[in-house]
Amino acid sequence: MTSFHDFGLAEPITRALAEEKYATPTPIQAQTIPVVLSRRDVIGIAQTGTGKTAAFAVPILHHLFTNRRRPERKTCRVLVLSPTRELSGQILDSFRTYGRHVGTRAALVIGGVSMGAQVRAVQNGVDVLVATPGRLLDLVTSNGLRLGEVEFFVLDEADRMLDMGFIHDIRKSSRSFLSNGKRCCFPQRCRAPSRRSRIRCCATRPRLP
Numbered sequence: 170m171t172s173f174h175d176f177g178l179a180e181p182i183t184r185a186l187a188e189e190k191y192a193t194p195t196p197i198q199a200q201t202i203p204v205v206l207s208r209r210d211v212i213g214i215a216q217t218g219t220g221k222t223a224a225f226a227v228p229i230l231h232h233l234f235t236n237r238r239r240p241e242r243k244t245c246r247v248l249v250l251s252p253t254r255e256l257s258g259q260i261l262d263s264f265r266t267y268g269r270h271v272g273t274r275a276a277l278v279i280g281g282v283s284m285g286a287q288v289r290a291v292q293n294g295v296d297v298l299v300a301t302p303g304r305l306l307d308l309v310t311s312n313g314l315r316l317g318e319v320e321f322f323v324l325d326e327a328d329r330m331l332d333m334g335f336i337h338d339i340r341k342s343s344r345s346f347l348s349n350g351k352r353c354c355f356p357q358r359c360r361a362p363s364r365r366s367r368i369r370c371c372a373t374r375p376r377l378p
Protein backbone atom coordinates (compact mmCIF):
# COMPACT_ATOMS: atom_id res chain seq x y z
CA MET A 170 0.00 0.00 0.00
CA THR A 171 1.52 3.31 -1.03
CA SER A 172 -1.30 5.63 0.01
CA PHE A 173 -3.96 5.70 2.72
CA HIS A 174 -6.55 5.91 -0.08
CA ASP A 175 -5.60 2.36 -1.14
CA PHE A 176 -7.22 0.97 2.04
CA GLY A 177 -10.67 2.25 1.10
CA LEU A 178 -10.91 4.28 4.30
CA ALA A 179 -13.84 6.64 4.88
CA GLU A 180 -13.22 10.17 3.59
CA PRO A 181 -13.34 11.92 7.02
CA ILE A 182 -10.44 9.74 8.10
CA THR A 183 -8.27 10.19 5.00
CA ARG A 184 -8.96 13.93 5.29
CA ALA A 185 -7.68 13.99 8.87
CA LEU A 186 -4.59 11.99 7.87
CA ALA A 187 -3.91 14.40 5.00
CA GLU A 188 -4.21 17.31 7.42
CA GLU A 189 -1.60 15.57 9.58
CA LYS A 190 0.57 15.36 6.43
CA TYR A 191 0.66 11.56 6.55
CA ALA A 192 1.35 10.73 2.91
CA THR A 193 2.44 7.10 3.10
CA PRO A 194 1.49 4.35 5.55
CA THR A 195 4.39 3.11 7.68
CA PRO A 196 5.19 -0.65 7.48
CA ILE A 197 3.15 -1.53 10.62
CA GLN A 198 0.22 0.47 9.23
CA ALA A 199 0.47 -1.12 5.78
CA GLN A 200 0.38 -4.58 7.36
CA THR A 201 -2.16 -4.01 10.12
CA ILE A 202 -4.83 -1.72 8.67
CA PRO A 203 -6.15 -4.16 6.00
CA VAL A 204 -6.31 -6.98 8.59
CA VAL A 205 -8.36 -4.96 11.06
CA LEU A 206 -10.57 -3.61 8.27
CA SER A 207 -11.35 -7.19 7.29
CA ARG A 208 -12.32 -7.85 10.92
CA ARG A 209 -9.61 -10.29 11.78
CA ASP A 210 -7.53 -10.34 14.95
CA VAL A 211 -4.04 -8.97 14.74
CA ILE A 212 -0.94 -8.92 16.84
CA GLY A 213 1.38 -6.17 15.70
CA ILE A 214 4.92 -5.98 16.97
CA ALA A 215 6.65 -2.70 16.27
CA GLN A 216 8.94 -0.33 18.07
CA THR A 217 7.79 2.95 19.54
CA GLY A 218 7.73 5.74 16.98
CA THR A 219 6.80 3.56 14.02
CA GLY A 220 3.18 4.71 13.75
CA LYS A 221 1.66 1.86 15.75
CA THR A 222 -1.11 3.99 17.25
CA ALA A 223 -2.56 4.90 13.87
CA ALA A 224 -2.15 1.25 12.84
CA PHE A 225 -5.02 0.31 15.15
CA ALA A 226 -6.80 3.67 15.61
CA VAL A 227 -7.41 4.34 11.91
CA PRO A 228 -9.22 1.07 11.00
CA ILE A 229 -11.19 1.20 14.26
CA LEU A 230 -12.33 4.75 13.49
CA HIS A 231 -13.34 3.58 10.01
CA HIS A 232 -15.49 0.90 11.65
CA LEU A 233 -17.08 3.43 14.01
CA PHE A 234 -17.83 5.76 11.12
CA THR A 235 -19.35 3.09 8.89
CA ASN A 236 -21.25 1.40 11.75
CA ARG A 237 -22.60 4.39 13.60
CA ARG A 238 -24.69 3.74 16.67
CA ARG A 239 -25.15 5.51 19.92
CA PRO A 240 -23.21 3.77 22.71
CA GLU A 241 -25.40 2.64 25.59
CA ARG A 242 -25.09 4.27 28.98
CA LYS A 243 -21.98 3.31 30.94
CA THR A 244 -20.53 1.36 28.04
CA CYS A 245 -17.81 1.77 25.42
CA ARG A 246 -17.57 0.31 21.92
CA VAL A 247 -13.78 0.35 21.79
CA LEU A 248 -11.54 -0.39 24.76
CA VAL A 249 -7.83 0.39 24.58
CA LEU A 250 -5.61 -0.59 27.48
CA SER A 251 -2.13 0.79 27.94
CA PRO A 252 0.38 0.47 30.78
CA THR A 253 0.84 4.14 31.69
CA ARG A 254 -1.13 7.34 32.11
CA GLU A 255 1.15 9.14 29.67
CA LEU A 256 0.75 6.59 26.90
CA SER A 257 -3.01 6.44 27.49
CA GLY A 258 -3.22 10.22 27.08
CA GLN A 259 -1.23 10.04 23.84
CA ILE A 260 -3.49 7.30 22.48
CA LEU A 261 -6.58 9.36 23.30
CA ASP A 262 -5.03 12.36 21.52
CA SER A 263 -4.37 10.20 18.47
CA PHE A 264 -7.97 8.95 18.35
CA ARG A 265 -9.15 12.55 18.62
CA THR A 266 -6.75 13.71 15.89
CA TYR A 267 -7.50 10.96 13.36
CA GLY A 268 -11.18 10.96 14.30
CA ARG A 269 -11.69 14.72 14.31
CA HIS A 270 -14.12 14.56 11.36
CA VAL A 271 -15.82 11.39 12.54
CA GLY A 272 -17.50 12.82 15.62
CA THR A 273 -16.19 10.15 17.95
CA ARG A 274 -16.85 10.40 21.66
CA ALA A 275 -13.72 9.38 23.57
CA ALA A 276 -12.74 9.31 27.23
CA LEU A 277 -9.73 8.61 29.41
CA VAL A 278 -9.76 6.44 32.54
CA ILE A 279 -6.42 6.54 34.36
CA GLY A 280 -5.17 6.31 37.92
CA GLY A 281 -3.74 9.13 40.00
CA VAL A 282 -6.64 11.51 39.47
CA SER A 283 -10.14 11.69 40.96
CA MET A 284 -12.53 9.04 39.66
CA GLY A 285 -15.62 11.28 39.80
CA ALA A 286 -14.95 13.06 36.51
CA GLN A 287 -14.19 9.73 34.83
CA VAL A 288 -17.46 8.22 36.08
CA ARG A 289 -19.31 11.21 34.63
CA ALA A 290 -17.37 10.98 31.35
CA VAL A 291 -18.67 7.46 30.65
CA GLN A 292 -22.14 8.02 32.14
CA ASN A 293 -23.80 8.47 28.75
CA GLY A 294 -21.58 5.95 26.98
CA VAL A 295 -18.54 6.59 24.79
CA ASP A 296 -17.26 5.23 21.50
CA VAL A 297 -13.63 4.96 22.57
CA LEU A 298 -12.31 4.44 26.07
CA VAL A 299 -8.57 4.52 26.71
CA ALA A 300 -7.60 3.22 30.13
CA THR A 301 -4.91 1.91 32.41
CA PRO A 302 -5.83 -1.54 33.78
CA GLY A 303 -6.05 -0.74 37.52
CA ARG A 304 -8.37 2.23 37.22
CA LEU A 305 -10.46 0.45 34.62
CA LEU A 306 -11.04 -2.38 37.10
CA ASP A 307 -12.01 0.16 39.80
CA LEU A 308 -14.59 1.64 37.46
CA VAL A 309 -16.00 -1.74 36.46
CA THR A 310 -16.23 -3.09 40.01
CA SER A 311 -17.95 0.08 41.23
CA ASN A 312 -20.54 -0.35 38.44
CA GLY A 313 -19.47 2.84 36.73
CA LEU A 314 -18.86 0.97 33.49
CA ARG A 315 -20.11 -2.20 31.77
CA LEU A 316 -17.87 -3.89 29.23
CA GLY A 317 -20.41 -6.21 27.63
CA GLU A 318 -20.66 -3.98 24.54
CA VAL A 319 -16.98 -3.89 23.63
CA GLU A 320 -16.46 -4.45 19.90
CA PHE A 321 -12.75 -3.74 19.62
CA PHE A 322 -10.23 -4.55 22.31
CA VAL A 323 -6.69 -3.23 22.02
CA LEU A 324 -3.82 -4.05 24.32
CA ASP A 325 -1.12 -1.51 23.55
CA GLU A 326 2.35 -2.41 24.79
CA ALA A 327 0.88 -5.69 25.99
CA ASP A 328 4.28 -7.11 26.89
CA ARG A 329 4.97 -4.17 29.17
CA MET A 330 1.56 -4.52 30.85
CA LEU A 331 2.31 -8.16 31.57
CA ASP A 332 5.77 -7.22 32.91
CA MET A 333 4.10 -4.70 35.22
CA GLY A 334 1.78 -7.39 36.62
CA PHE A 335 -1.46 -6.06 35.13
CA ILE A 336 -2.55 -9.50 33.98
CA HIS A 337 -4.91 -10.00 36.97
CA ASP A 338 -6.64 -6.63 36.56
CA ILE A 339 -7.00 -7.20 32.82
CA ARG A 340 -8.43 -10.69 33.33
CA LYS A 341 -10.97 -9.49 35.89
CA SER A 342 -12.13 -6.52 33.81
CA SER A 343 -12.31 -8.38 30.53
CA ARG A 344 -14.22 -11.36 31.92
CA SER A 345 -17.54 -9.85 30.86
CA PHE A 346 -16.69 -9.68 27.19
CA LEU A 347 -14.13 -12.45 26.90
CA SER A 348 -16.16 -15.03 28.84
CA ASN A 349 -17.72 -18.24 27.57
CA GLY A 350 -14.71 -19.18 25.52
CA LYS A 351 -14.45 -15.76 23.92
CA ARG A 352 -10.78 -15.15 24.36
CA CYS A 353 -8.43 -13.00 22.46
CA CYS A 354 -5.60 -11.25 24.10
CA PHE A 355 -2.07 -12.11 24.52
CA PRO A 356 0.64 -13.04 22.11
CA GLN A 357 1.29 -16.43 23.66
CA ARG A 358 -2.27 -17.68 23.52
CA CYS A 359 -4.49 -15.89 21.13
CA ARG A 360 -7.56 -17.92 20.29
CA ALA A 361 -10.27 -16.63 18.05
CA PRO A 362 -13.28 -15.49 20.05
CA SER A 363 -16.16 -17.85 19.38
CA ARG A 364 -19.07 -15.45 19.09
CA ARG A 365 -17.91 -11.88 19.34
CA SER A 366 -15.67 -12.07 16.32
CA ARG A 367 -15.42 -8.30 16.20
CA ILE A 368 -13.04 -8.12 19.11
CA ARG A 369 -9.57 -7.19 18.01
CA CYS A 370 -6.30 -7.04 19.78
CA CYS A 371 -2.99 -5.47 19.01
CA ALA A 372 0.12 -6.01 21.00
CA THR A 373 3.06 -3.74 20.60
CA ARG A 374 6.50 -3.84 21.99
CA PRO A 375 8.34 -0.77 23.26
CA ARG A 376 11.71 0.11 21.82
CA LEU A 377 14.33 -2.26 23.07
CA PRO A 378 17.29 -0.70 24.90
Ligand code: AMP
Pocket residue numbers: 190191192193194195198216217218219220221222223
Ligand atom coordinates in the same frame (compact mmCIF):
# COMPACT_ATOMS: atom_id res chain seq x y z
P1 AMP B 1 3.51 6.21 17.24
O1 AMP B 1 4.45 5.09 16.93
O2 AMP B 1 2.09 5.84 17.05
O3 AMP B 1 3.78 6.84 18.58
O4 AMP B 1 3.78 7.37 16.14
C1 AMP B 1 5.03 8.03 16.07
C2 AMP B 1 4.95 9.34 15.31
O5 AMP B 1 4.78 9.10 13.92
C3 AMP B 1 3.77 10.22 15.72
O6 AMP B 1 4.29 11.54 15.88
C4 AMP B 1 2.83 10.19 14.55
O7 AMP B 1 2.17 11.43 14.39
C5 AMP B 1 3.75 9.91 13.37
N1 AMP B 1 3.13 9.11 12.30
C6 AMP B 1 2.36 8.02 12.43
N2 AMP B 1 2.01 7.52 11.23
C7 AMP B 1 2.59 8.32 10.30
C8 AMP B 1 2.63 8.33 8.85
N3 AMP B 1 1.98 7.39 8.14
N4 AMP B 1 3.33 9.30 8.25
C9 AMP B 1 3.99 10.23 8.95
N5 AMP B 1 4.01 10.30 10.32
C10 AMP B 1 3.32 9.34 10.97
